[in-house]
Amino acid sequence: MAKRKPTIHEVAHLAQVGIGTVSRVLNNHPSVRPETRNRVLSVMADLGYSPNPHARRVAGGRSYTVSVILPVISTEFYSRLLEGIEQVLSEERYEIALFPIFSPTRLRRYLENRSLAYQTDGLLVASQGLAYLLPNQKFPTERPVVLVDAYSPHYDSAYMDNYLGGRMAAAHLAQFPGEFFAIQMQEELDEVMRNTVGRERVAGFREGLREAGRSLPEDHVFASRFSADGGRLALQYFMRLAPPPYNIFAGADLLALGVLEEAERQGLRPGEEVRLLGFDGHPWTETRGLSTLAQPIEAMGAAAARLLMERIRGYRGTPRTQRFEPTLVARASTRPGPECPKSFA
Amino acid sequence: MAKRKPTIHEVAHLAQVGIGTVSRVLNNHPSVRPETRNRVLSVMADLGYSPNPHARRVAGGRSYTVSVILPVISTEFYSRLLEGIEQVLSEERYEIALFPIFSPTRLRRYLENRSLAYQTDGLLVASQGLAYLLPNQKFPTERPVVLVDAYSPHYDSAYMDNYLGGRMAAAHLAQFPGEFFAIQMQEELDEVMRNTVGRERVAGFREGLREAGRSLPEDHVFASRFSADGGRLALQYFMRLAPPPYNIFAGADLLALGVLEEAERQGLRPGEEVRLLGFDGHPWTETRGLSTLAQPIEAMGAAAARLLMERIRGYRGTPRTQRFEPTLVARASTRPGPECPKSFA
DNA sequence: CTGAAAGCGCTTACAG
DNA sequence: CTGAAAGCGCTTACAG
Numbered sequence: 001m002a003k004r005k006p007t008i009h010e011v012a013h014l015a016q017v018g019i020g021t022v023s024r025v026l027n028n029h030p031s032v033r034p035e036t037r038n039r040v041l042s043v044m045a046d047l048g049y050s051p052n053p054h055a056r057r058v059a060g061g062r063s064y065t066v067s068v069i070l071p072v073i074s075t076e077f078y079s080r081l082l083e084g085i086e087q088v089l090s091e092e093r094y095e096i097a098l099f100p101i102f103s104p105t106r107l108r109r110y111l112e113n114r115s116l117a118y119q120t121d122g123l124l125v126a127s128q129g130l131a132y133l134l135p136n137q138k139f140p141t142e143r144p145v146v147l148v149d150a151y152s153p154h155y156d157s158a159y160m161d162n163y164l165g166g167r168m169a170a171a172h173l174a175q176f177p178g179e180f181f182a183i184q185m186q187e188e189l190d191e192v193m194r195n196t197v198g199r200e201r202v203a204g205f206r207e208g209l210r211e212a213g214r215s216l217p218e219d220h221v222f223a224s225r226f227s228a229d230g231g232r233l234a235l236q237y238f239m240r241l242a243p244p245p246y247n248i249f250a251g252a253d254l255l256a257l258g259v260l261e262e263a264e265r266q267g268l269r270p271g272e273e274v275r276l277l278g279f280d281g282h283p284w285t286e287t288r289g290l291s292t293l294a295q296p297i298e299a300m301g302a303a304a305a306r307l308l309m310e311r312i313r314g315y316r317g318t319p320r321t322q323r324f325e326p327t328l329v330a331r332a333s334t335r336p337g338p339e340c341p342k343s344f345a
Numbered sequence: 346m347a348k349r350k351p352t353i354h355e356v357a358h359l360a361q362v363g364i365g366t367v368s369r370v371l372n373n374h375p376s377v378r379p380e381t382r383n384r385v386l387s388v389m390a391d392l393g394y395s396p397n398p399h400a401r402r403v404a405g406g407r408s409y410t411v412s413v414i415l416p417v418i419s420t421e422f423y424s425r426l427l428e429g430i431e432q433v434l435s436e437e438r439y440e441i442a443l444f445p446i447f448s449p450t451r452l453r454r455y456l457e458n459r460s461l462a463y464q465t466d467g468l469l470v471a472s473q474g475l476a477y478l479l480p481n482q483k484f485p486t487e488r489p490v491v492l493v494d495a496y497s498p499h500y501d502s503a504y505m506d507n508y509l510g511g512r513m514a515a516a517h518l519a520q521f522p523g524e525f526f527a528i529q530m531q532e533e534l535d536e537v538m539r540n541t542v543g544r545e546r547v548a549g550f551r552e553g554l555r556e557a558g559r560s561l562p563e564d565h566v567f568a569s570r571f572s573a574d575g576g577r578l579a580l581q582y583f584m585r586l587a588p589p590p591y592n593i594f595a596g597a598d599l600l601a602l603g604v605l606e607e608a609e610r611q612g613l614r615p616g617e618e619v620r621l622l623g624f625d626g627h628p629w630t631e632t633r634g635l636s637t638l639a640q641p642i643e644a645m646g647a648a649a650a651r652l653l654m655e656r657i658r659g660y661r662g663t664p665r666t667q668r669f670e671p672t673l674v675a676r677a678s679t680r681p682g683p684e685c686p687k688s689f690a
Numbered sequence: 691c692t693g694a695a696a697g698c699g700c701t702t703a704c705a706g
Numbered sequence: 707c708t709g710a711a712a713g714c715g716c717t718t719a720c721a722g
Binding site for chain 1: 698699700701702
Binding site for chain 1: 397398399400402403408417420421423424427440442443444445447448450451461464569570572573574575577578
């Protein structure tokens with residue numbers, strides 16, 4: 001029943017060209033007359049032709065696939081990161097093989113040198129601590145590896161300056177009176193995950209406050225799992241420590257969401273008794289009036305994909321690094337009220 | 346530098362057989378003399394030969410790959426499910442293409458009919474509500490589809506009897522004096538996720554209590570996100586409703602973990618003031634002394650993979666269904682103390 | 691049980 | 707700019 005898919009031969013025949021020409025059209029080879037190219041393209045459209053990826057891989061001698069290893073927390077973050085990666089890879093007719101880290105066991109399997117993860121043309125690794133799990137911090141493969149949202153001296157990387165983000169948070173929140181608090185994310189799969197990310201943000205925050213002549217006491221940092229409910233528990237904790245107002249750097253939008261929920265439950269007004277700054281800049285923060293440090297996540301993903309593609313094409317230089325910075329987006333949750341002069345310090 | 350990988354031709358030459366024979370050995374074809382087979386196998390080992398999967402796919406005319414669509418919550422559950430699936434598929438020399446649902450946007454993309462998810466030989470879908478997102482609940486593909494941890498009249502499925510699990514929970518907890526409580530998981534991506542799972546478990550629990558002449562008041566059910574911190578908030582909520590002891594059906598081990606944490610913080614002893622029953626039977630429940638309804642997750646995954654492989658091999662019957670049941674594992678968190686006679690009712 | 695051959699659907703020099 | 711041909715590394719009837 002299932003009629004055979006059209007092949008490059010049918011296309012060539014109907015377009016009255018050789019199969020080589022069809023292949024060139026497929027691969028955007030420059031030396032095809034626009035006229036020929038259009039003829040071929042229109043036949044493909046008529047036929048509903050789509051090339052057989054497996055044949056391409058055999059003939060081309062590569063997989064035209066990139067492995068992406070990534071944690072399965074912070075799904076909104078990784079979803080956006082993948083958008084950026086896919087954007088670039090699809091232009092190159094590359095596919096993605098996803099290796100989500102569902103558990104330490106699976107991660108270990110991904111990192112074994114016979115793993116499928118290494119059977120592709122290159123690796124994109126989105127997990128800070130991951131390199132540290134490996135013997136001398138190197139992946140057991142000759143294929144190119146690029147880190148994204150992470151850094152290592154051994155590989156190309158596109159990373160976010162989380163420390164700077166923390167300092168920016170401090171610079172913004174330091175304008176307000178009252179004490180300072182922070183939520184530091186701390187995933188279960190500790191070493192493997194965004195662990196250092198949370199630490200760097202809080203470290204930057206602390207340093208920024210110090211520069212502003214303010215301070216972040218040790219016990220004003222709440223270590224939380226990565227979930228909105230963790231944010232709720234954090235606010236409960238802060239309320240046991242001190243009376244309002246609270247100036248809170250949440251370290252992630254999702255944690256901030258929980259803080260907002262709990263604030264409402266406790267009758268604390270955001271922007272007044274609870275000043276709150278998230279991190280990520282997810283779309284929904286706008287409607288919630290949540291101030292946040294917006295990360296150019298998609299751009300970071302795209303940059304990493306480009307670095308990897310260049311390696312796949314044969315670039316052999318020393319590791320390169322691309323740094324990204326967050327942008328402060330101030331909204332109602334840190335709007336200075338009238339009772340709170342901007343010049344406070 | 347990278348020396349070419351050995352091919353089937355080298356193996357054939359060194360083993361002094363035709364390439365057809367090597368191929369037969371690779372595919373466990375029965376008609377190969379054991380002697381020949383061993384000779385070929387040993388040459389492969391010497392050479393470090395591994396077949397080129399792409400060539401196989403071109404020649405064989407299929408992808409030898411199965412798509413697995415799955416949510417990215419409850420990572421321990423899905424990790425175990427994948428173990429079961431991989432077990433079966435690797436025996437068949439099939440690979441898995443993973444499509445983790447990081448966001449509604451990505452899910453929608455997976456379900457578009459030109460999606461990569463449909464370019465494989467079959468689909469394994471581990472998401473209850475997913476079928477309801479689709480036009481007349483059917484996936485836009487001719488390829489076989491099997492649901493796992495989910496049910497639909499349109500497709501083969503391997504599913505857990507969550508309602509029964511809830512009733513078993515009730516039968517176990519009903520032996521204790523005191524009031525009853527339940528935590529119902531409720532993911533953000535509501536319709537898409539394990540939503541119905543949580544509902545079914547609680548519904549079964551309620552019915553089971555009713556059969557035992559006990560009851561579960563509406564407001565004794567706490568709707569929680571899927572995280573340990575949600576379990577902590579749940580216990581806080583229960584404590585505002587009533588004094589100890591609490592008989593809590595947590596609906597998932599991870600939620601139960603949070604209850605244990607909060608109980609400790611509040612000075613409530615598990616098994617006495619807080620009787621607690623999880624769901625899943627994850628390995629760590631043993632060391633925590635957590636009673637739980639153990640799910641044969643790996644077996645369910647394996648069963649689904651088998652159903653799919655049969656469809657891929659051409660089976661054309663009406664949809665088949667394989668039901669799985671949890672097993673009660675009673676530990677310290679529901680151990681009747683001396684002050685609590687087993688015969689209470 | 692096994693070999694030689696055809697074929698899977700592409701890419702890529704090589705000529706023109 | 708384009709075609710014809712060789713080749714990628716397998717599977718699978720077809721003979722024997």
